[in-house]
Amino acid sequence: MSEHSPGHRVRIGLLGCGTVGQAFIAMLHEHGPTIARASGHELEIGRVLVRSIETPRAGVRPEQLTTNPDDVFGDSELDLIVEVMGGIDPTADYLRRALASGIPVVSANKQLLSRQAPELLALAQDADTQVRFEASVCGAIPVIKVLRESLLAAEISAVTGIVNGTTNYILTEMSRTGMSYEDALATAQALGYAEADPSEDVGGADAAAKMAILASIAFHTNVRFDDVPYEGIDRLSAEDIELAGDLGYTIKLLGVAKLTDGGVSVRVHPALIPHEHRLAAVSGPDNAVLLESVAVRQIMLVGPGAGGTETASAVLADVLSILGTPNRGFLQNALTDAGRPLRDPDLTSSAFYVRLRVSDRPGVLAQIASVFAEAEISIGSVIQQGEGDAARLVLVTHETQERRMNTAISAIRDVTDVRGEPVVVRVLTKENA
Ligand SMILES: NC(=O)c1ccc[n+]([C@@H]2O[C@H](COP(=O)([O-])OP(=O)(O)OC[C@H]3O[C@@H](n4cnc5c(N)ncnc54)[C@H](OP(=O)(O)O)[C@@H]3O)[C@@H](O)[C@H]2O)c1
Structure with a gap:
């Protein structure tokens, strides 16, 4: 494995470029700068082993594709192998070849690992390198x-x-x-x-x-x-x-x-x-x-x-675990450097449950409804129940901005027939879950 320091390029030889392989390449393209900032490593794809070089693969230049494993292993700058081709033969030979020469391996291959993990781990240990296989079990779940x-x-x-x-x-x-x-x-x-x-x-x-x-x-x-x-x-x-x-x-x-x-x-x-x-x-x-x-x-x-992106995310996690977190480590490197603006909480949206105690008099419900209408909040359901000379009014609104609800609740407090403080609880909907 060539020496790599923070910011140093890491050359990955890819065995297989199907569902998971292509998702992995797309992930590196899309998130390369974030990965580099957070981990200190610039990941690049070297040669890519497939069965058919005729099929174009997004994000891969034709000259990167090969059907000959020697092209992948003969790359003098090869740092790491990612195996997402599956199967046992000839895959096991390729992984043994990488490990025996001290090249770390990340594999998504449950068939192979469930049969030969002890031998592959022993080989890795002898060569003072690693084999990791998070993606072989439960896709994205670490x-x-x-x-x-x-x-x-x-x-x-x-x-x-x-x-x-x-x-x-x-x-x-x-x-x-x-x-x-x-x-x-x-x-x-x-x-x-x-x-x-x-x-x-x-x-x-x-x-x-x-x-x-x-x-x-x-x-x-x-x-x-x-x-x-x-x-x-x-x-x-x-x-x-x-x-x-x-x-x-x-x-x-x-x-x-x-x-x-x-x-x-x-x-x-x-x-x-x-x-x-x-x-x-x-x-x-x-x-x-x-x-x-x-x-x-x-x-x-x-x-x-399962799924291409989900599995690729586990593959990437293994690659980064192998490369480690030089100097200050992951969190310190990139905790706040995206610098995104913080959203005003008043502009976030939710549905609301509102419970009110009101005087049991004609026209009160219409008064409350007009407060919500003025705040441009639409009401999904209403329950009204008598409680002596008062009534309990429960409304569930459709999704609306916090600032609109705040406006409505201030106005409701001023309605003379409303007794006590309104109870307001946010409702978890599919949209805001
Ligand atoms: N897909 C998932 O959701 C998922 C989830 C967890 C784990 N996995 C594991 O990830 C691995 C890859 O899965 P996948 O869905 O990406 O498979 P895939 O879409 O079938 O892709 C396999 C890739 O490997 C290449 N390949 C296969 N045998 C080869 C050989 N003998 N020589 C050279 N190239 C060969 C294929 O080349 P061609 O493109 O030229 O045919 C293809 O690019 C498997 O071990 C699978 O169990 C997949």
Whole structure:
């Protein structure tokens, strides 16, 4: 690896330039200056290995593309390899070649890491370099970093995960609409959540690979893909989902890794989860991992488990972890240098719940309504209830600017039939959530 100091260029050899590879390149183009300011490293792409150089790739010059791995490894300025081509052969050979010559590797490849991580890690150690693979598990969710760095000494006792977005989407749709497994799978394929050949996902093998990686890290123990028994969701019917729902359960494809009596068990299978369990609320293509330990009790990480940009973000995080934070470190380097203006809170918008006590006299509601109308606030719903000689008036507005609501509330305080102080609470809507 060539010497790099802050601001020094870092040349990345890219193995694969498909969904994740292209998103990674786009991310470097779009956020290069921010990355450089924050990390002190200017990342650039060197040669790019693909199967077909005829296909143009955005942000890649034709002369960067190659079908010959020697072009990538022969680059005299090569600093780091990013592997986003997938598969085991010939990928494993390429990673071994990089590591053996001291070049650090970032990989998104769960198939390979769940089978050969111990050998690759040993090779990296011997060559005094690193292999990182955050993107191989749960896409954008930084679960490996949390397990390996933030919770290293937390003595994790269980890792329970929804680690396959395709099956979670299918099960969510079956439970939401009552549709059959076949129809939900077809919808997932139409939306790009499932591949044309979905067998790795629906059969549970994809989740088993990810659980092998997570269990290895959580329990500091070699767990390989072949050690993880797995079942998929392909035998579940709409009837099972409905019956489970009637009994108070949601069906999820779960990865369950536990430390029991000093031994590690890892499995993947569909499971009934009580509706009120935190994992039951994880819907659509999202992933989630629940980490348990006496020291930290429970930590749940939730987010997108796949997607080009999401996965590329995990790849970039690994690259930056390898390069480190020279001198003053990340936060100090770029905490405030974007210098964006701070928005006036009065100009932010929200919907509002307003509760008033008013005299129970004709015309009061019309008076209140005209105050809101003058402030250009539209009202979504109103409830009026008598309370002796007074009435309780509850209004929920549509989204409006804070300054308009402040104007309306000042005017309402001046209405003689309003008793006491109005209670105003912001309403979380999809727009302001
Ligand atoms: N997509 C996701 O959401 C996601 C999420 C998490 C992890 N991952 C992992 O990320 C990796 C890449 O996924 P992807 O979706 O980006 O795959 P992809 O779209 O199929 O891209 C694969 C790339 O690798 C190249 N490639 C494949 N085999 C090759 C070989 N033998 N020699 C040279 N080039 C080869 C392909 O070249 P051509 O373009 O010429 O065919 C293509 O550019 C996989 O390990 C996957 O499991 C993906």
